[in-house]
Amino acid sequence: MSNDNAAPSSSSAAANGSADSAAPRRNSKRPKYSKFTQQELPACKPILTPGWVISAFLLVSVIFVPIGVASLFASRDVVEVVDRYETACIPAQNRTNKVAYIQSSANKICVRTLTVPKRMKAPIYIYYELDNFYQNHRRYVKSRNDMQLRSNSSQDDTSNCKPEDLINGTAIVPCGLIAWSLFNDTYSFSRGNESLNVNKKDISWKSDRDHKFGDNVFPKNFQSGGLKGGGSLNESKPLSEQEDLIVWMRTAALPTFRKLYGRIEVDLNRGDTINVTLGNHYNTYSFNGKKRLVLSTTSWLGGKNDFLGIAYLTVGGLCLFLAVCFIIVYLVKPRRLGDPSYLSWNRSPGGR
């Protein structure tokens, strides 16, 4: 066991880390002492004792439950009105072939009526929600040219944009599938006879407006090909002011997504009936996509989002439950810390 019978002095010197001052032999290969090489760095050694486990659970539940409650409340405060309209807005006789209808040049105005369930404080955000729309498809995501969007000088740069890159040999601005498939349903709102103004300013992220979309880049050749993918753009406005496009081009993460359409800047009262005059132009019928119109207020947390609150509450609750379980186990079947009988060679007789 003791390996330093022969040279107690030397190994105790080693242990103390004192420089071997007694005889610093020349050419000595004696390794230099350092806490690193002798693997003696100071460290804490956390032992996951039941105490720790239980207190960790308790701590988590103590923190999580209030957060969960708070965010649930915040989410409850948000008033959301959702109206699915993709089928409703097609005249009954056309419903057998919706795609043909949407591609026809018929008048696609449709009026929807919404009832406000609860008082909604301004600003009220208007969203459209699409479904089964793969904005995150690999072919779709990369089908844009950021250089072209940003600066006038590179407007002929249409790499990545295929097949919506050129028309008759000249560049499309903005090019690519994303821009081409710009959402073009329109909404206008009225409460009784009072028309509600939709503010479409400032609906995009400022960073996008300022950085990604140039104020000297104007749309060119857009939607002038044979097949129209979606909405068209005002060629006299620079891209940085085409906020619908900017919003659209911040591609969504999942195939079901909402995008901001505008804001209503008056309060809506409970029971108000809102008439929505809806220009149903966008084709989601080819791929059976749903369309929804959403009116929503926001809270400090953002929009209506029960998920976070529920998650917090669940985790907090679960931790509390586990803490109780562990306490019970601790009381019913205690294990002394460092009980040698738990050592494998003590557990199995004759293991040696």
Next chain:
Amino acid sequence: MSGGGGWERIRSTRGGRLSRETSLTGRTARTVRLGRVQPQAPGYRTIFCNDREANLPVRFKGNSISTTKYNFLTFLPKGLFEQFRRVANCYFLLISILSMTPISPVNPVTNVVPLSLVLFVSLIKEAFEDWKRLQNDMVINNNPVDVLHDQVWETIPWKKLQVGDIVRIKQDGFFPADLLFLASTNADGVCYIETSNLDGETNLKIRKAVERTWDYLTPEKAVEFKGEVQCEQPNNSLYTFTGNLIIENQTLPLSPNQLLLRGCSLRNTEYIVGAVIFTGHETKVMMNSMNVPSKRSTLERKLDKLILALFGTLFGMCLVGAIGSGIFISSDYYYLELQRGVGLEFNPSSRFSVAILTLFTLITLYSTIIPISLYVSIEMIKFIQCAQFINKDLHMYHVETNTPALARTSNLNEELGQVEYIFSDKTGTLTRNLMEFFKCSIGGEVYGTGFTEIERGGAQRMGAKIQEVWVASIAQRSPHAVHEKGFNFDDSRIMRGAWRNESNPDVCKEFFRCLAICHTVLTEGDESPDKITYQAASPDEAALVTAAKNFGFFFYRRTPTMIYVRESHVEKMGNITDVPYEILNVLEFNSTRKRQSVVCRYADGRLVLYCKGADTVIYERLADGNNELKKITREHLEQFGSAGLRTLCLAYKDLNPETYESWNEKFIQAKSSLRDREKKLDEVAELIEKDLILIGATAIEDKLQEGVPACIETLAKAGIKIWVLTGDKMETAINIAYACNLINNDMKQFIISSETDAIREVEEKGDQVEIARFMKEVVKEELKRCLEEAQHSMCTVSGPKLTLVIDGKCLMYALDPSLRVMLLNLSLNCSSVVCCRVSPLQKAQVTSLVKKGARKITLSIGDGANDVSMIQAAHIGVGISGMEGMQAVMASDFAIAQFRFLTDLLLVHGRWSYLRICKVITYFFYKNLTFTLTQFWFTFHTGFSGQRFYDDWFQSLYNVIFTALPVIIVGLFDKASLYSDVSAALSKKYPELYKEGIKNMFFKWRVVWTWAFFSVYQSLVFYHFVTISGTSGKNLSGRMFGLWDVSTMAFTCVVITVNLRLLMMCNSITRWHYISVGGSILAWFVFILIYSLLRENVYYVIYVLMGTFYFYLTIILVPIVALLGDFIYQGVERWFFPYDYQVVQEMHRNDPEDNSRAGLLEIGNRLTPQEERSYAIAQLPRELSKHTGFAFDSPGYESFFAAQLGVHAPQKAWDVARRASMRGKPKPSKKH
């Protein structure tokens, strides 16, 4: 030994800082492979000695050597080639190439950056190692040597030496090349060389020059030497050489006797002159060198399986995605414009090609599942473990020989933590090959006060704190106690002439004279007690003669017929007389006789036969009567035996001249007989070696290496089985096994020996076929019997432990394929196995039997060239460094100075390395799987298009920056600090913990599955929690998050969680852990804060995110939810199914932090030293052993090894002795 050091020494005198590099030569690992001779090149070479111009046309190679792998030009191509021989690197190269094609969803940077970083690091490491080799070569090449030039000796560096040069080598110098021995300052043209660098043997060998060249000694004469040497082409056979020396039209045959090999050194000779024959890489030692077969650890092989499993997973994931994409693709998604201008990749009309191409796309996307930086990280970790921890461990630094431990490969660190079988050489490994006269019994009285290691060990097991006792016992020794090489004895009753006052001084006198006269030792050096050295074939003999010297019977000179002894205190105190004894006959020792006798005539005409030998043979030949003495002495012998000492009985017999003369005639007749001389001599000896009178017995301690029994006991507790494989005889081997605690009397011994009467009988008939058949039959029967008994005793609950002793001859048959299984079964049931008289090849065979047959992890440890094959055969080879030759070290993977350092090497470094590497591997597995799975889940939501979830740079830096450092820190520091996991001291205190490694508890598939399960869980949490909360989330002003916002959030969660998970798996947390984990997370934030200002798609995302509450709530929620599963699992596991180390850790949780490894060894003592001493003595084992090992290896023991190689031993030891003793006489007048 004067020869210690070898190469090592040369270099250390040339600059200590290079000492480490020296040993690193091992990486290129040049080594002697024994017993395998390359086919020789045809033809011969002609060398014109002393004539550089004449040799010029032949263009012999120079004498400089190079062991480097690369040079400046070849470094890059060759180094890269080496790197791409690794499958992982090839895979990533392929992926990188794939990622340059349009089907790739990711930017090439994703794969190219990590790959280049990995290659860069590996290449730097290679360059660094090669640089060290270069430096080392330069040191060797620049050693000075004297070469003849213009009639004077001129000093030039080794590398400038050329074939044909005449060189002078001084005493203790190394031969710079293979030399033809021409002349020596010794008479008879002989010189003595030490070959320890070649074969590890430290005994001197004689070389003799051809008589014709003896005169070319001085520069003036040597310059006249114009010889022509015709000899074989360079080859690697160390023991053969043929050639002719043509000198003045006279052809003289040359033999190995005239060849001085590079690597050997000159001893006991002032200087020699030689001609260079082979140089540099053509020398025999260099021709023998070859790369050590690189070993891979078992863990790494298991890792390969894991990687394969990952490939399987990868393929499965890709297949799912590919099928999905084939189903998904449809022109209904008009916004994807799949009708026109679309390649095969997305063409809805050819779904199959879509699926195939998507498969490749996804392979590129999911390539992160194979952790690219794993290999380089492990390599780095292991390298630092070797260079910083193992090589610099002060606990493995041996002060006496100034040797630190040395890890020569960094591949096998973790293998050290899983060793189950240790194969150990005996001499030089377990023992010091140092015999010390320790005790004796004279006329029924025991003298000598020491304790042997085994006695100490026994006492220690009884619980006595022996260390203090031992220290105390040293302190109590009389100040006059002599301790020199071969003599470790103290008893004031007989030292310094005090024996004259004992009750039977005459017996004492006979005893001492027997020691001083009855031997074949020869003297060397000055004829004074301090300066003389004894050259003996066996160290036992030297120890006995040294003992006689210390008792006042100083043997100082020998001639072929006389022995001169300087006797003091014989007549009266202080009186010194030189007494000559005429040696009439020497009846030599051999293994059947087990005794040795000398007939000598005193000056006064008294005729005595002195005899010493094994107790059994001596007792048979004692005269009747004096049974009391016999009985007492027998008891003493048993007592010595149980203390692990080697005993010899001493006896004498007065002869009367007539009987002697008649016997002598028979003796001379026998000696001159041509047939069966040995046998006849033995028979004649029997005639006179009878009716002996017992004098007493000697006990020699075959000095164990320090701490060997304790070490073996610790290792045994750790579940490691130790086998001793030795070339020694069975008695010696068993003796040592007793001394080392490998065998004790409680154990059941199975002995399979070829030294039985039945076998001898068959052997005498001489029919080889019959012998083989008979032997095989016997061995088979024995094995069967033993196996049955073993199985029977295994069935009983408290059956005795088993041990197997087998000798080389039987082993040869037992290793036969038909018996091998039986041997294996038997030996695996035994807790220790001793194989004696085995050849180097058999050592390797036994090792591979266990390695391959039982699939256990084996470690071989040895010190000499005869251990090389065994060292290379085992999973891990350990060489004992600092003592003798370098061959074992050169072939080994680790070199330590002492056997006992194995505890540190295995239980501390091995165990830790194993744990750390396991953690590193499983963690790598986990983090990459988790990361890749989030990608995988995303694929389901992108129409299986293979869109990447994360930005290119996130993905490429994930492995090399955001999660790289902490895991390396774990690989280095985890459990590094005290009392975390289990400190070094505790590792040794609870050797059982080591079993966790043997059972591979930390890298079983179960462990991997657990990690995989939590990986899946966590990735689901990451992906779904973040996407759900992210897509419905918006900021205060109602704006929605896009793809890159969500993915950045998810990535943030992944980085935080994965790094925190690392902290959870640490058993000890140093500040480096905090720094690296914190640093990694911080690095991510710093990176994204800067990066998001630069890149288009992730522009400003982090600022957008950080402006919302969502972000903060998510990055608190997600890591905690993700880690909750692991936390519960760990809590439950620890609580209900703790690992052993965790329990031990808990037991010592309150120990003070500053306890160092050594600190724990001193357990408080409250007894006074006196009390302790008496207590310890009382605790000493008292039961007598039935085993009395006898000392005295046969003088031929060193030639045994040579015989195994098929080389005839050149001289009998006795001839060596005689020749050497004559050297001391005045030189013949012929010289000057």
